[in-house]
Amino acid sequence: MPAANTTDYVSVGSVIYPGIKQIVSASYSRSHGITPDICQIEMAPQTLDPKDKDYVPIEPDGYLIFRFDTAKISTDGNGITSTTNKRVEIVMQSCRPDKASVRRSASSENWTIPVYDRRWKWKFGSFSGHWNVKKNGVIEKRKEKTARELANLCLEAMGEKKYETKALDELEKGKDLPYRKKVRPEVHWDRIPPAQALSELVTSLGYRVCLDWNDIVRIEKYGEGELLPTDDLMSGGFDADLPEVPDSVTVLGGISYHEALWELEPVGLDIDGEWRPINHLSYTPSEKYEWLLSDPPNFPGIEQKYDEVKDNKKPKDPIIEHRKQQLKLAQETVFRCYRLKYPAGTKESEVLRKKYDELGRKVAKEVDKGIRRGDKKSFDKLMDDYEEAGRELFYKAGPILPGPKVTNPKTGKKEDYKLALLEQVLPCFETRAGLAIDPITGSLKRKDTIVLGERYSDTRGYNTELNVYFRRDEYSIIPEQGIIKFNNPVYKLGTAKVPVVNGSRKTEKRSMYVPASLGVLIAVPLKSVVGEPARYEYHYEVPKEYRTKPAKLPSGLQSNPRKLPGGTDTKIVVNNQIVQAYEAVYEFNKSKITGEVLVRQKEVKDNAKSEDFEKLALADVDVTLLRLTTGDAGSGIYAGLKRIDLDGAIQQVAIRLTTQGGMTTTVARNREVNIYVPNFDERQRSQDLKEMIRKHRQTVDKTEKVNPKGD
Numbered sequence: 001m002p003a004a005n006t007t008d009y010v011s012v013g014s015v016i017y018p019g020i021k022q023i024v025s026a027s028y029s030r031s032h033g034i035t036p037d038i039c040q041i042e043m044a045p046q047t048l049d050p051k052d053k054d055y056v057p058i059e060p061d062g063y064l065i066f067r068f069d070t071a072k073i074s075t076d077g078n079g080i081t082s083t084t085n086k087r088v089e090i091v092m093q094s095c096r097p098d099k100a101s102v103r104r105s106a107s108s109e110n111w112t113i114p115v116y117d118r119r120w121k122w123k124f125g126s127f128s129g130h131w132n133v134k135k136n137g138v139i140e141k142r143k144e145k146t147a148r149e150l151a152n153l154c155l156e157a158m159g160e161k162k163y164e165t166k167a168l169d170e171l172e173k174g175k176d177l178p179y180r181k182k183v184r185p186e187v188h189w190d191r192i193p194p195a196q197a198l199s200e201l202v203t204s205l206g207y208r209v210c211l212d213w214n215d216i217v218r219i220e221k222y223g224e225g226e227l228l229p230t231d232d233l234m235s236g237g238f239d240a241d242l243p244e245v246p247d248s249v250t251v252l253g254g255i256s257y258h259e260a261l262w263e264l265e266p267v268g269l270d271i272d273g274e275w276r277p278i279n280h281l282s283y284t285p286s287e288k289y290e291w292l293l294s295d296p297p298n299f300p301g302i303e304q305k306y307d308e309v310k311d312n313k314k315p316k317d318p319i320i321e322h323r324k325q326q327l328k329l330a331q332e333t334v335f336r337c338y339r340l341k342y343p344a345g346t347k348e349s350e351v352l353r354k355k356y357d358e359l360g361r362k363v364a365k366e367v368d369k370g371i372r373r374g375d376k377k378s379f380d381k382l383m384d385d386y387e388e389a390g391r392e393l394f395y396k397a398g399p400i401l402p403g404p405k406v407t408n409p410k411t412g413k414k415e416d417y418k419l420a421l422l423e424q425v426l427p428c429f430e431t432r433a434g435l436a437i438d439p440i441t442g443s444l445k446r447k448d449t450i451v452l453g454e455r456y457s458d459t460r461g462y463n464t465e466l467n468v469y470f471r472r473d474e475y476s477i478i479p480e481q482g483i484i485k486f487n488n489p490v491y492k493l494g495t496a497k498v499p500v501v502n503g504s505r506k507t508e509k510r511s512m513y514v515p516a517s518l519g520v521l522i523a524v525p526l527k528s529v530v531g532e533p534a535r536y537e538y539h540y541e542v543p544k545e546y547r548t549k550p551a552k553l554p555s556g557l558q559s560n561p562r563k564l565p566g567g568t569d570t571k572i573v574v575n576n577q578i579v580q581a582y583e584a585v586y587e588f589n590k591s592k593i594t595g596e597v598l599v600r601q602k603e604v605k606d607n608a609k610s611e612d613f614e615k616l617a618l619a620d621v622d623v624t625l626l627r628l629t630t631g632d633a634g635s636g637i638y639a640g641l642k643r644i645d646l647d648g649a650i651q652q653v654a655i656r657l658t659t660q661g662g663m664t665t666t667v668a669r670n671r672e673v674n675i676y677v678p679n680f681d682e683r684q685r686s687q688d689l690k691e692m693i694r695k696h697r698q699t700v701d702k703t704e705k706v707n708p709k710g711d
Contacts, residue, residue, distance in 0.1 A: 008073045011640065013663025015039075016065040017095070017115060019058035021046050024110060028064070028117075029654035031672060032208040032646060034195040036119035039064055039095070042103075042659075043111050064092040064115060066655055068641035068663050088641040090213050090655075094118035119211065122195035127157045129197075132184040133444050134611060135437065139184055147171050147183055150201055151219055157194035163217040167207065167648075170221065183619055186577060206623035212645035222626050225649030228669050232639045245546050246571040249624050251617040253536030253578030255707075257433035257446075257523040258425070260402045260584045261599065263346070264338035264453070264484060266515040269329050271322075272367050275481055278334050278515070280360030282368035283326035287361065292496050292512050296335045296489035302327045322370075335489035338518050340428065340482035343419075344586070344599050348397040356393050359386040395420050401526060402604045403582025404534065417526070425524035427479035430708045433523040433581035446523070448472050451484055453518030456492045463492045466517065466597040467588040477522075479708035484520055492516045519599075523581075536580040536608060538617035539570070542625070573620050581607045633670035641665055 015026040020043050028039035047055050072084040100113035131150060133143040145153070148168035155163045171183045183205065189197045199209055202219050210218045266278045278284065278291060285294040285301030294301040303323045304315070315323070342348070363386050371379050398418050405414040419425065431446035438445050451470040454463050475486045494514035497507040526534040550566040583605040589598050608614075642665040644653055652673060654666040666673060 005077055006075045010071040010073065011068065012661045013068045013641065013657050014661070015041065015657050017041065018062045019056050021056060025659045026657040027654070029652055030117070030211070030646060031652045032210060034119060034122050034199045034209055036116040039115040039117070041113050041115055043113060045109055045111055058097055060096060062095050064095050066090040066641055070640070088643060090641065090643060092117055093215065094121060096120050122158060123193055125157060125193045125195070126191045127154065127189055127194035127197055128191050129153065129187065129189045130443065132186040134186065134435065138610070144184060147185060147201065147205060150185070150187060151198060154194045154198035154201065155217060158198070160217050162215065165219045167219050167221050171205065204623065205619065206626050208648060210646040213643050218647070220648035222648050223670060225647030228634060228636050228667055229638070229642070229644065234637045234639050234664065245542060245548055246568045247547055248542055248570040249540045249573060249621050250570045251538040251573050251575060251620045253580055253613065254576040255525050255533045256535055257429065257579065257581040258401055258403055258526050259433035259521065259523040259582060261344040261519050261521050261586055263341045263344055264518040264520060265341040266335060267337050267339045267483065268333040270367060271325055271329065272372055275339065275483065277360065279357060280364050282364045283323070283330055284364060289498060291334070292498055295513050296491065297331055299327060299330045299334065302330055335491050335515065336486045338484050340422065340425070342397060342399045343401055344519060345601065346397050346399045348393060352389070352393045352396055356389040359389050391421060394422055401425070402584035402601060403606065404526065420529055422482065424527045424529065426482050427708050428477070428482045429523040429525070430477045430479060431523055432521060433583050449477070450521040451475055451518065453516055454492055455490050455516035455518065466599070490516045490518070536578050536613055538614060540618070540621045571624065573624050575616065575620050578613050578616055580613065635666060635668040635671060635673045638665045638667065642667065
C-alpha cells in the first residue's frame with residue numbers, strides 16, 4: 001500500500017543593507033506622519049578600516065530589503081518530492097544609517113545600528129506660499145486653492161513623483177458633513193520644509209500622511225481603512241484603551257481685535273517713572289494756569305518758577321538739578337504723548353473729573369518733594385485714593401467698546417459691552433483690525449492705525465479740522481501704555497485769560513498753545529477684569545452615546561457614599577487661524593450751525609459670518625471627535641512578512657527578524673503598539689515643538705500674550 005502524501009514548509013527571513021555583511025536581527029516599524037521610522041539592526045562586527053582586505057563600506061544612502069522565503073516540500077505516496085518556492089519582499093530605498101552602538105557579553109559582541117527610512121530627507125527643503133487669502137472676508141480667486149491642490153503643491157515641492165490625495169476630495173462633496181464643504185484653509189508658508197507644510201495642512205483637517213511599500217505617498221482620512229487580515233494570524237486582540245470623551249468641545253480662536261475710534265488725552269512721564277495726565281505731573285509749571293504760560297519746546301516755568309523770576313530768586317543747586325531732569329521729561333513727553341482715554345462718544349462725570357484732578361495735583365506736589373510709595377503711609381493712602389478716583393471716573397463714564405455683546409443677567413437681553421478698566425484693552429495693538437494687501441510686498445497685513453484731530457498746522461497757520469490725518473511716520477505707539485508718541489509736539493491754538501506781561505494782577509485774553517483734540521482709529525484686545533483676553537468661541541455638545549457615563553453603585557453599601565456628579569467639563573481646542581475682528585465704521589459730518597466736525601458711528605463689521613468661523617470651528621470639532629471616538633481598534637501578530645500598506649485605520653506595521661531567521665509582522669489598527677516608537681500624537685508634538693523652538697530661538701512661552709504688531 002503506498003505511503004500517504006506529506007507536505008512540509010521551510011521558511012527563513014532575511015534583511016539586507018549594502019555594506020553590512022551579517023545582519024543578526026532587525027526590527028522596523030512604519031507609522032503615519034513625516035517623521036522617519038527607524039530599523040534597528042543587530043549586526044556582527046566587521047572591519048571599518050579601508051586598508052583591510054575584507055573592508056566593505058556601509059553605504060550612507062542605501063536600501064533595506066526585507067525577504068521572507070518559503071519552500072513548500074511535497075512528497076507523494078511514491079516518494080516523489082517536489083518543491084515550490086515563494087518569496088515575499090519589501091524594498092526600501094534612500095535609507096540612511098546612523099551611529100552604531102556596541103553590545104558586549106562574556107561570549108560575544110554585537111553592534112546595533114539604526115537605519116532611517118527615506119523620510120529622513122523630508123526635513124530638508126524650502127517652501128513658501130500664502131493661499132486662500134481673504135480680502136474683506138472673501139477669498140481672492142487668484143489665491144484660492146482646495147485642500148487637495150495645496151497638498152499636491154507640497155508633494156511636488158518634496159520631489160514626490162507618485163502620490164495619491166483623492167481622499168481630500170471629501171472636503172468638497174461630503175454630504176454627511178456639510179460644514180466641511182469647500183474647506184479652504186488659509187496657509188502662510190514661509191521657507192519651511194514642504195513636508196512640514198503638508199503635515200500641518202492635512203493633520204489639522206483630520207487626515208494623515210502615509211508612505212506605502214511602493215513608495216507612494218498617500219493622504220488618508222484618519223480612522224477609515226482596511227480591517228485586520230486573518231490569514232497567518234498568530235495572536236491578536238481588540239484595544240481595551242477606552243477613549244476619554246468629554247461632554248463638549250469648545251473651539252477657541254486667536255485673540256480678538258476690537259477696532260474703534262478712541263479719544264486721546266495728553267500725558268507725560270513723571271520723575272517717579274509713572275505716566276500721568278499733564279496737569280497731574282510734578283513739574284506742571286503753574287497750579288493755577290497749568291501749561292498755559294509754558295509753551296513747547298522750551299517750557300519756561302519748569303527750570304525756574306515764575307515767582308522766582310518775578311522776585312529775582314535763584315534756587316539752590318540740588319533744586320536746579322532736580323528741575324533739569326523734570327524739564328528733560330517735559331521736552332520728551334509733554335504735548336508729544338497722548339494716551340487712550342475713551343471710545344469716541346463717551347461722556348464723563350464733571351464731579352468725578354474734578355475729584356480726580358484735585359487728587360492729581362496733591363500727588364504732583366508730593367512727588368515733586370521726592371516722596372515715593374513706601375515712604376509715608378499718608379502718601380500711600382493718597383496714591384490709593386488717586387488711582388481709585390481714576391478707575392471710578394473711567395467706570396462711571398460707561399465707555400462702550402463697539403462690537404461685542406453681553407447678556408444682561410437680569411433681563412436676559414444682549415447689551416453693549418461696557419469697559420470697567422482701561423487695563424482691559426492694554427497692551428493695545430499697533431494696527432487696526434482689518435486686513436489689506438501690502439502694495440509693496442504683496443503680503444497680507446493688518447491696516448495701519450489712523451491718528452486724526454484738531455491741531456495747529458505751522459504750514460497753514462491755523463488749526464486743522466478733526467478729520468485731518470497724521471502720516472504714519474509722524475508717530476510711534478507704546479502698546480503697554482496705550483500711548484501715541486509724536487516725533488514733535490502736537491498742540492492747537494486756543495484762547496485763555498492769563499496774566500499780562502508786566503506782572504500785574506490784571507489778566508488778558510490771549511491766544512495760547514493748548515493740548516490738541518486728537519483721536520486714533522486703533523485695534524485693542526478685550527480682556528476680562530482678571531486679564532483673560534476675548535476670543536472667538538464655539539461650543540459643541542458631544543452626542544450622548546459617546547459620553548462617559550458613571551456606573552451605577554450597588555445598593556446596600558455600608559458607607560452610604562454620596563453619588564458624585566457624572567459628566568466632564570469641556571475640552572478646549574485652540575485654532576489661532578480663527579481671529580475675530582470687529583471694525584467700527586464712522587462718518588464725519590460738518591455742522592451747518594457751528595461748523596464743527598461731528599463724528600458718528602455708522603456700523604460695526606464682524607468677520608465671524610463673512611469668514612465662516614462656525615464652519616471652521618465645526619471642522620476642528622470633527623477632527624477632535626475623530627480622535628476621541630474612533631473605534632474598532634486592535635492589533636495582530638502574523639507569521640512571515642506581510643505587505644500591508646498604511647491607511648487611515650492601519651496606523652502601524654512592524655517587521656521583526658529574529659536571530660534564528662524567523663520573521664513576524666505586527667499590524668495595528670487605530671492604535672500603535674511598537675513600544676520603541678513614539679505614537680503619532682507624540683511625534684507630532686515633537687515636530688511642533690521643534691518648529692516653535694526654531695521660531696522663538698529656543699524660548700518657549702507657555703502663555704499666549706497680545707502681539708501688538710498684529711502679525
